[in-house]
Amino acid sequence: MRDATRVIKAGIPAPAQGEPFLPGPTFASKFFLEGEPSSSRYTYGRNGNPTWTRFEQALGDLEGGSALVYASGMAAVNAVWADVLLRAPGPRVLVMPSDGYNLARRVAREFYAPLGVEVRMAPTSDPKFADLFEGATLVWLESPSNPMLDVCDLAQLTVEAHRRGALVAVDNTTATVLAQRPLELGADFSVASDSKALAGHSDLILGHVAVRDPERAGRLRRGRDEQGAIAGPMEVWLAHRSLATMDVRLERASANALAIARFLQGRPEVRQVRYPGLPSDPSYPIASRQMHRFGPIVSFELADRATADRFLHACRLVFAATSFGGVHTTAERRGRWAGESLPDGFIRLSAGCESADDLVDDIAAALATATEDHR
Numbered sequence: 001m002r003d004a005t006r007v008i009k010a011g012i013p014a015p016a017q018g019e020p021f022l023p024g025p026t027f028a029s030k031f032f033l034e035g036e037p038s039s040s041r042y043t044y045g046r047n048g049n050p051t052w053t054r055f056e057q058a059l060g061d062l063e064g065g066s067a068l069v070y071a072s073g074m075a076a077v078n079a080v081w082a083d084v085l086l087r088a089p090g091p092r093v094l095v096m097p098s099d100g101y102n103l104a105r106r107v108a109r110e111f112y113a114p115l116g117v118e119v120r121m122a123p124t125s126d127p128k129f130a131d132l133f134e135g136a137t138l139v140w141l142e143s144p145s146n147p148m149l150d151v152c153d154l155a156q157l158t159v160e161a162h163r164r165g166a167l168v169a170v171d172n173t174t175a176t177v178l179a180q181r182p183l184e185l186g187a188d189f190s191v192a193s194d195s196k197a198l199a200g201h202s203d204l205i206l207g208h209v210a211v212r213d214p215e216r217a218g219r220l221r222r223g224r225d226e227q228g229a230i231a232g233p234m235e236v237w238l239a240h241r242s243l244a245t246m247d248v249r250l251e252r253a254s255a256n257a258l259a260i261a262r263f264l265q266g267r268p269e270v271r272q273v274r275y276p277g278l279p280s281d282p283s284y285p286i287a288s289r290q291m292h293r294f295g296p297i298v299s300f301e302l303a304d305r306a307t308a309d310r311f312l313h314a315c316r317l318v319f320a321a322t323s324f325g326g327v328h329t330t331a332e333r334r335g336r337w338a339g340e341s342l343p344d345g346f347i348r349l350s351a352g353c354e355s356a357d358d359l360v361d362d363i364a365a366a367l368a369t370a371t372e373d374h375r
């Protein structure tokens, strides 16, 4: 089956007369349970819920492994790190990109490092990145990186990490499982924030982890129950409902992102346009081999902070907002967040599903307003 079909069928129960295609969310803190607890699939709401089961089945189908849903992308990140870095004694080394998701970097430095985990970082595009793998416990990869959109060869880095005895996890949020499947590329963990393109409607926070090893899946499942970072059934159901349109949304958003990137590239007041799907982009050679879709995120630089702020204020269709991957096109001056060392005029834009012509017109008008009286 192709992706467009798989996302619609994923996790949907066998047809049953008079039943909905996707049953509604089950709200339950406890379930009827007489006698032996092992006689029931569901016992208490923290360790299982039929709404999770269906969504996890869907994610597992798409990822090619067993999936677990978490309350957020960060809960999913921490579930993997706790499992790999905190459970066993001895020296622990975490290698991660220095240009990856800023909160993950902060948690590594401020929470895991004081617990004795050695944290090593290098930029995604650094050809010597793999040199850091010596003695590593876990190699954490993110491609394309957020927000610089550099890509790395996931299959090759995974081989290098495994050769040195390290486990490999890929934060697949920016790409999504439709653009690249980390488990198929050899990674031990595929991790994502489903708050972004997977759910895609800017209405929920959720995350997941997928693994191939059933024993590891079981341990993560117990760990989730122990740590209690569980997702609410309403969010999980909304995400599953939204999954059906994911292929259509990503196709449109990727086409829009490319149209916007091409337009920006031709403008003298715009510098450093980055989009992995632009043939002239440094990420293109690997991205075009590794990714099935180039995704919604475009980044670029305007002259300075004031120009960037005027641009964002002048946009009518492009909403000023953080995050990415929704049906609404959004943009922000990424350097406004603590922990991001980016040029002042750096903008991260996430293309939504509107008409490409309307978006380009809006961006062109906003650029004119932002720059015309200030040359």
Ligand SMILES: *Cc1c(COP(=O)(O)O)cnc(C)c1O
Pocket (backbone or CB within 6 Å): 072, 073, 074, 075, 077, 101, 104, 142, 146, 171, 173, 174, 192, 193, 194, 195, 196, 205, 206, 207
């Ligand atoms: C947003 C994001 C996360 C965190 O996910 P939440 O759902 O916001 O907790 C992790 N990694 C990347 C790359 C992200 O973009």
